[in-house]
Amino acid sequence: MYVCICNVVTEDDVHGCLANGCRTAKEVKAACGFKPGCGMCTKRIHTMVSEYRTAGELADALTGGPLPLAAVAEAPAAPQIVPDAAEGGTAPQTAA
Numbered sequence: 001m002y003v004c005i006c007n008v009v010t011e012d013d014v015h016g017c018l019a020n021g022c023r024t025a026k027e028v029k030a031a032c033g034f035k036p037g038c039g040m041c042t043k044r045i046h047t048m049v050s051e052y053r054t055a056g057e058l059a060d061a062l063t064g065g066p067l068p069l070a071a072v073a074e075a076p077a078a079p080q081i082v083p084d085a086a087e088g089g090t091a092p093q094t095a096a
C-alpha cells in the first residue's frame with residue numbers, strides 16, 4: 001500500500017528503511033528520497049516510525065532486552081592428537 005503518493009513510496013519501502021537503521025521520520029524521508037509534496041503522508045510516516053520503535057521496545061521488555069556485551073577470554077590451545085605407533089596408531093596422545 002502506498003504511504004506517499006507524491007513520491008511513490010510504499011509501506012514496504014518505509015519498513016525497509018526502518019530495518020536498515022532509520023529511526024526518525026526525517027531519516028526515513030531522506031533514505032526514501034522524498035521530495036517536497038503535499039505533506040499528507042507525514043503523519044502516517046511518524047506513526048510507522050513510532051510503531052516500529054514500540055514493537056522493538058516491547059520485544060526487549062518480553063525477552064529481557066539484548067544481552068550486554070562482554071569480553072570473551074581467549075580459549076587455550078586444544079591439545080594435538082598424535083597417533084601412537086606402539087599401539088597401532090589408534091591411541092590419542094598430546095604432543096609435547
Ligand code: FES
Pocket residue numbers: 003004005006007036037038039040041042
Ligand atoms: S503524499 Fe507524501 S508528499 Fe504527498
